[in-house]
Amino acid sequence: MKYVIGVDLGTSAVKILLVNQKGEVCQEISKSYPLIIEKSGYSEQNPEEWVKKTSEGLTELVQQFNGNVKDIEGISFSGQMHGLVLLDQDKKVLRNAILWNDTRTTAQCQEIYNVMGKERLLEVTKNPALEGFTLPKILWVKEQESQIYERSRVFMLPKDYLRFRMTGNIHMEYSDAAGTLMLNVAKREWSTEILSLFNISPKFCPPLVESHECVGTITAEFASTTGLSEATKVFAGGADNACGAIGSGILSEGKTLSSIGTSGVVLSYEERNDLDFKGKVHYFNHGEENAYYTMGVTLAAGFSLSWFKETFANQEAFDQFLEGVDSVPPGSNGLLFTPYIVGERTPHADSNIRGSFIGINASHERKHFVRAVLEGITFSLNESIEIFRQNGKTIDTIVSIGGGAKNEIWLQMQADIFDAKIEKLSSEQGPGMGAAMLAAYGCGWFTSLKECADRFIQTSKTYYPIKENVETYKKLFVIYQQVYTQTKILNDQLTEFRK
Structure with missing residues (x-):
């Protein structure tokens, strides 16, 4: 029997599922981590907590696993959307992540409307400027913590940072990028118009990939820490709501x-x-x-x-x-x-x-x-x-x-x-199952996500109006x-x- 792992990186905890080829959840592990609330309206997390708790959870999963770890073929991710992680030229984290539920950026949202206009923003991003999105957070750091911003070379979203720490590779996929307010949603590309208007370098934005795309295998160091095989394929994953929909x-x-x-x-x-x-x-x-x-x-x-x-x-x-x-x-x-x-x-x-x-x-x-x-x-x-x-x-x-x-x-x-x-x-199982399904599809178990859903998901009861x-x-x-x-x-x- 072959297996995949779905990692759901939430706001309060990481939930890890081990799923077999029948769609059965064989193991389930959850590890919590704290929010950092310095003042009213602020909500942050230390990205290293995500790495630490995910490593602990995967280690525990491997220790409880009775089979051959090489049969765990793939791992993918679901993640809390919008959160801002900034890395310097050495790919080191510059500050705590500013999360989706942080509301300090009202002024920056208005700035986005003033510069671009509401109608044009909707045409490009399909979404209004809300405090939770990533672009307002970037502008806040640019204005309030200019020294940190000047040292920033790339931004990431929470699950993408976790995946980077597991593979050493930097990517972002479309479902999460859509929540940054910098993606042209219809064209599926970073908006050069938005980047230019706010003086953001295209290099600041990670390369875009599909959610089911294999973006590498886990590093020797991460394999040694968790007990997983270095051959374990790592797939891009998706935003939590996209993965919840898939699952x-x-x-x-x-x-x-x-x-x-x-x-x-x-x-x-x-x-x-x-x-x-x-x-x-x-x-x-x-x-x-x-x-x-x-x-x-x-x-x-x-x-x-x-x-x-x-x-x-x-x-x-x-x-x-x-x-x-x-x-x-x-x-x-x-x-x-x-x-x-x-x-x-x-x-x-x-x-x-x-x-x-x-x-x-x-x-x-x-x-x-x-x-x-x-x-x-x-x-x-x-x-x-x-x-x-x-x-x-x-x-x-x-x-x-x-x-x-x-x-x-x-x-x-x-x-x-x-x-x-x-x-x-x-x-x-919600987003964690969606992440596992992306890994299963990426591993070639199924010809489509729909075929995977037919195998993995069943209705137990129906209610009629x-x-x-x-x-x-x-x-x-x-x-x-x-x-x-x-x-x-x-x-x-x-x-x-x-x-």
């Missing part, structure tokens, strides 16, 4: 993903590179060659639920916390929740907006509030689905993963609010959509009182 089988038109973790993502496969969503949703290169995906983001999806539980039912297990929700009718007896507790991303890129409970009355019990939170999160995700549909996409089947796929009530709720068939996977619930939720969704505009001014006025 969920989102590899053809009409396929859509609903992923509810701390944040929530609705992601839909696109064959075309010329759709115009006017920046309302993200539009990135997929991990599959010459494919794309559109994506909407709810900043506090599962986080809204965990916040509510920790605040009002901290001692209870989640099953106990959710008891009685199934006895509450759709609409929670006239109670609405908006999950804007840390701001919002799609369709409202608004860092000041905050969440609301609307319609509280004396008859409401805790179970009504819990159901309203579940419905509010799902309504927020549905805003992205509605944008897709308004732009002519047919969305009738949605694969649900993450926390939203762990509860039968929530799965049915998604079917009813999205008005679509919801599929729950028999084995859900209930007509009367769909009609109820359509009426409620219209009201939900009004809450943002009705509360925006109030929230802006409350900003000065927040601590």
Whole structure:
């Protein structure tokens, strides 16, 4: 039996999967590492922590592996997007990585609009200038840490730095490069226009490769450290959302993903590179060659639920916390929740907006509030689905993963609010499985990622929309959509009182 490894380099931990040719997960190891938060709005990590913890995890995996390490043929990666790693001429890290959830770059985002214009930026990159993207971080370092910037010779993204440390080779693949705000997404090349406007050398940008492309083998040093064979092939990998899509089988038109973790993502496969969503949703290169995906983001999806539980039912297990929700009718007896507790991303890129409970009355019990939170999160995700549909996409089947796929009530709720068939996977491994599939395809086990998905991914249960619930939720969704505009001014006025 042959094996591949999928490495998912997340924000709080690295997750490593050993997968065999049947798509079975034979081993799973996770190693956590800390965030560095020097002040409000800052979020950084030491890139060496990624290397150290991944090395430890791979060493542990090899020690537990009963077969011949030479049968582990390949390794690939999924990684947190947008994070900035700067290397000097000796390929040494110059400062901590600035992560995707760092929000210090509002002024640099405005600078990008001032220099390039919003419309032209959207034409080239398919995305607006948001604080999370990489270009604003580069401009911040250029302005605030000029000595470090002057010593910089190349920038990298998190998983690409980890892969560089394993192979000694520097590359970036399209799905992650699409989140830098420097890639011409349709042409699949670094934008010479953007680089010129911001006086960035083309040499500052790594060579671009396909996600399934072999970019080398692991070094003798890394093999000695972990116990892996020096013959292990290393593949470029993909951005976490692209790999999550691959690992969920989102590899053809009409396929859509609903992923509810701390944040929530609705992601839909696109064959075309010329759709115009006017920046309302993200539009990135997929991990599959010459494919794309559109994506909407709810900043506090599962986080809204965990916040509510920790605040009002901290001692209870989640099953106990959710008891009685199934006895509450759709609409929670006239109670609405908006999950804007840390701001919002799609369709409202608004860092000041905050969440609301609307319609509280004396008859409401805790179970009504819990159901309203579940419905509010799902309504927020549905805003992205509605944008897709308004732009002519047919969305009738949605694969649900993450926390939203762990509860039968929530799965049915998604079917009813999205008005679509919801599929729950028999084995859900998300981005780590997508990374493993890229390695399996790269190793030649399959002729395409779709063939790999047919072997590796199975649906365990399907949920269908209930007509009367769909009609109820359509009426409620219209009201939900009004809450943002009705509360925006109030929230802006409350900003000065927040601590």
